[in-house]
Amino acid sequence: MDRDAERPDPDEETERQSEEDAAAESHEEDATEDSHEVDAAEDSHEEDGDEESDEEDEDEESREEDAGEESYEADPLLQELVAYLREKRTDLREEWARRINEADLLGVMSDDEVFSEATEVFDNYVDALETGSIENLQTYARELSERIIPRGVETDEVLGIVLLLRDVLARELFAKYQEDSEHLNRILDAYEPAANRIAVTVGVSFVEERERVINEQQEAIRELSTPVLQIRERLLILPIIGVLDSSRARQLTQQLLAAIRDNRAAVVVIDITGVATIDRTVANHLVQAVEASRLMGARTLLTGLSPEVTQALVDLGVDLSMMQTVGDLQGGLEEAERLAGYRGPRATDETRGAES
Numbered sequence: 074m075d076r077d078a079e080r081p082d083p084d085e086e087t088e089r090q091s092e093e094d095a096a097a098e099s100h101e102e103d104a105t106e107d108s109h110e111v112d113a114a115e116d117s118h119e120e121d122g123d124e125e126s127d128e129e130d131e132d133e134e135s136r137e138e139d140a141g142e143e144s145y146e147a148d149p150l151l152q153e154l155v156a157y158l159r160e161k162r163t164d165l166r167e168e169w170a171r172r173i174n175e176a177d178l179l180g181v182m183s184d185d186e187v188f189s190e191a192t193e194v195f196d197n198y199v200d201a202l203e204t205g206s207i208e209n210l211q212t213y214a215r216e217l218s219e220r221i222i223p224r225g226v227e228t229d230e231v232l233g234i235v236l237l238l239r240d241v242l243a244r245e246l247f248a249k250y251q252e253d254s255e256h257l258n259r260i261l262d263a264y265e266p267a268a269n270r271i272a273v274t275v276g277v278s279f280v281e282e283r284e285r286v287i288n289e290q291q292e293a294i295r296e297l298s299t300p301v302l303q304i305r306e307r308l309l310i311l312p313i314i315g316v317l318d319s320s321r322a323r324q325l326t327q328q329l330l331a332a333i334r335d336n337r338a339a340v341v342v343i344d345i346t347g348v349a350t351i352d353r354t355v356a357n358h359l360v361q362a363v364e365a366s367r368l369m370g371a372r373t374l375l376t377g378l379s380p381e382v383t384q385a386l387v388d389l390g391v392d393l394s395m396m397q398t399v400g401d402l403q404g405g406l407e408e409a410e411r412l413a414g415y416r417g418p419r420a421t422d423e424t425r426g427a428e429s
Contacts, residue, residue: 150263154246155203161245166195169234169241178233181224190217191234194275198238202267207274214275218282231279235272242268301332307339308413309371310406314347322358330365338371340409344402346377356391363396372412373397376405 158165170188173179179187194217197210218231246264250257301311309332313325333341343359345351351359363373375398378386386393399405410416 148263150260151202151267154260154264155199157249158199158202158242162195162199165241165245166191169195169238172237172241173234176233176237178230178237179221179226181226182221193217194234194238198271201271202264205267207271210271211274211278214278215282218279222279222283222286228276228280228283232272232276235275239268239272301328303332303336303338304406305410305413305415307337308342308409308415309333309336309338309340310342310344310409312344312347312402317345317348317351317355319354319358322355322362326358326362326365329362330369333366333369333371340413341366341371341373342402342405342409343373343375344377344405345375345382346379346402348377348382349379351382351385353389353391356386356389360392360395367395374399374405374409374412376400376402 166188170184170191173187173191174184179190182190193213197213201207201210221231242264243261246257246260250260301309304310309329311325311329311332317325329341329343332338343362345359359375363375366373373396375396378398378400399408407416
């Protein structure tokens, strides 16, 4: 009986083991939660650190931009210069216009026009000095170029008036600060880089506009030099005069094909009576033009081949099998009218028929 009493109760043993396991699990869960909280705190701290770093970077960039703007705007020398130029605006404009007339620049414009343009340029010039931005001056220079280039104003005249303005302003600055050479040098050091940039801007704007106008004129001349003419319904003629280079030959082909499409042409006469010489490249362009015309449904006649051009084509070995040639323009037009149905059979054929 004593041994039985000393034996442990199985139910109590099981209950005690369950309590120990539950306590261990609770401890593990608490440890896991603590670990998660630590990780979350670390992540939150890192995110806060990243956000603070980004904000600091943005603030630094903003401060740098503001510092750059304030640096230019707060330049006391330029501000002093701009204020003085505006104070002397009337006198300086009149002096500049007088110097322009004396130098015989912008001669195609009246005195009133010169003074009006001088006023606009002066005001844009001073604004550019004050703000450091040349966009408004660039826009005005382009508009001015559009107005004066068609009237025959040359590039040297535009550069001349800009340099005259610099001279007028420099003389005024020397007169104002002649008693303080050190301050004058500081003023010039601030003024000259801005003035150089403005001068380049005006000059470049004028040159670019002039090049645009020249290119447009050249394009118009090329179109006029290779006109495709309709002489009858569905019958075109393309007279070519002068030097025929590769560029002009390509343009000729483009205009010819467009005319064939627009006029629904059936026959085209290409007359090269006015062409003195021809090379292999140009000859091949002509062959390609004839082939392209055929693909668009038009037959092409080549007329006006001179002995020199004919010999050159033979010497160059150009394949002319796709080209139908006629000796002169009159014969070519007659043949074209026959092919287009405006004429009956050739006179020789009619005569032969009558004789038979």
